Amino acid sequence: MPEPRQAQDVRGDHAPGGAQTSRGGVRAYLAGLGFAIVLTLASFWVAGTHTVWGPAVPILLAALAIGQMGVHVVFFFHISSGPDDTNNFLALAFGIFVVGLVVFGSMLIMANLDANMMPMEHALQTQH
Amino acid sequence: MSVVDALTTPVDGDTNIPLSERGPAAIEVVVGFGFWLFLLSDVVIFSALFAAYAVLADRTAGGPDGLHLFNRGLVLIETGCLLFSSFTCGLCSIAIERRSAAATYFWAAITFAFGAAFLGLELSEFLRMGSEGAGPTRSAFLSAFFTLVGTHGLHVTLGLCWLAVMMAQVATLGFRPVVVRRLLCFTLFWHALDIVWIGVFTIVYLGAGYA
Numbered sequence: 001m002p003e004p005r006q007a008q009d010v011r012g013d014h015a016p017g018g019a020q021t022s023r024g025g026v027r028a029y030l031a032g033l034g035f036a037i038v039l040t041l042a043s044f045w046v047a048g049t050h051t052v053w054g055p056a057v058p059i060l061l062a063a064l065a066i067g068q069m070g071v072h073v074v075f076f077f078h079i080s081s082g083p084d085d086t087n088n089f090l091a092l093a094f095g096i097f098v099v100g101l102v103v104f105g106s107m108l109i110m111a112n113l114d115a116n117m118m119p120m121e122h123a124l125q126t127q128h
Numbered sequence: 129m130s131v132v133d134a135l136t137t138p139v140d141g142d143t144n145i146p147l148s149e150r151g152p153a154a155i156e157v158v159v160g161f162g163f164w165l166f167l168l169s170d171v172v173i174f175s176a177l178f179a180a181y182a183v184l185a186d187r188t189a190g191g192p193d194g195l196h197l198f199n200r201g202l203v204l205i206e207t208g209c210l211l212f213s214s215f216t217c218g219l220c221s222i223a224i225e226r227r228s229a230a231a232t233y234f235w236a237a238i239t240f241a242f243g244a245a246f247l248g249l250e251l252s253e254f255l256r257m258g259s260e261g262a263g264p265t266r267s268a269f270l271s272a273f274f275t276l277v278g279t280h281g282l283h284v285t286l287g288l289c290w291l292a293v294m295m296a297q298v299a300t301l302g303f304r305p306v307v308v309r310r311l312l313c314f315t316l317f318w319h320a321l322d323i324v325w326i327g328v329f330t331i332v333y334l335g336a337g338y339a
Contacts, residue, residue: 013153015160017221017316029218036211044204047334058338065330069323076218076319088164095168099175106179 014084016077023078032075039068156309163313167320170283174324177279178331181272185335189267194336197262199253203333206249207325210284213242214322221315227303236295239318243288250281273332280328283321290314 024031043064046052052060073079079088152158185194216238223231254274257263264274294314297307 013157013161015157015312016164017312017319018156018160025222026219029215029222032218033211033215040204040207040211043330043334044200048200058335061330061334065326068326072214072319072323072326076214076322077316087161091161091165091168095171098172102172102175103179103182106176107182110183 013087014078014082016079016088018078024075028075028078032071035071035075036068039064039071043068155305156312159309160312160316163316167316170320171324174276174279174327177272177276178327181276181332184268184272187268189269191267191270192260192262193269194273194332197257197260198333198336200333202249202253203329206246207329209242209246209249210322210325213239213246214319216242217315217318221312224303224308224311229298229303232298233295236291240288240291243284243291243318247281247284247288250277250284254278277328277332280321280324283324287314287318287321290317 043061046057046060046064073092079085079092081089153161216235220232220235220239223235257270262270264271291314294307294311297310301307
């Protein structure tokens with residue numbers, strides 16, 4: 001049986017998802033599955049219940065989703081903040097930065113345009 | 129350990145060779161990192177579709193809104209299918225690392241079955257919505273919905289095709305390095321689709337009514 005390949009070289013780099021045996025193996029996936037199930041069920045429960053104060057529900061849903069994404073990154077992608085993951089981690093941080101810019105930038109600009117737009121009835125009247 | 133320390137400190141078994149003289153990274157690391165960058169750019173594409181959906185979610189043009197269209201029980205089953213397929217995909221990658229063909233086929237088959245079940249449920253939902261007069265042309269909300277969820281479904285479809293091709297390559301070529309690298313990329317792709325789905329079920333399905 002051949003030796004398991006270590007996806008880690010002399011520069012101390014680790015490939016995303018690589019070298020399962022040195023990163024917890026089956027136990028990491030089981031832990032990730034367990035956390036993900038709990039967080040998913042919590043999300044669906046929060047969305048359907050009246051126990052939680054209404055205005056808090058969207059914030060709680062966002063927190064649960066971000067937490068579950070973190071669980072997937074750590075336990076399924078095996079990305080950590082350790083030194084051999086520096087490149088992967090910096091790329092991830094930049095990706096999150098761009099996603100934040102695109103999503104919140106678009107929503108901000110469109111809400112602003114919407115608020116400044118002339119009401120439709122008024123716009124039709126001024127054409128005559 | 130800071131970033132600077134990490135870049136300048138020699139790794140065990142490789143004493144005192146400066147970083148600039150250690151040569152290029154191993155090909156597994158380069159391929160894995162390159163595919164990681166591709167996945168992040170794919171997530172940026174999805175973020176643009178999420179932004180479009182967030183802007184248009186309340187523009188129903190007098191048509192049905194999300195609260196009346198979506199069936200949360202079905203979405204929970206879909207979420208479970210995709211999560212379990214992501215888990216079994218991880219077990220498949222352990223089988224690949226151990227070079228066990230039988231275990232690789234077994235976990236890949238389960239991954240494929242759960243992925244196909246997810247896709248079937250999603251298609252049945254799309255067809256039901258279409259038959260209720262809530263197709264993508266009904267309102268801006270539904271256009272954004274079908275674009276976002278449909279793009280994710282398209283990714284899952286392509287992922288299933290990729291998995292089938294990879295199993296054929298394992299059968300014909302065996303675990304040669306190039307096949308193992310492709311399998312690593314596939315497992316990363318499959319995990320990334322599950323991460324995007326977390327955003328979809330939270331914002332689209334559970335967020336319906338908060339637009």
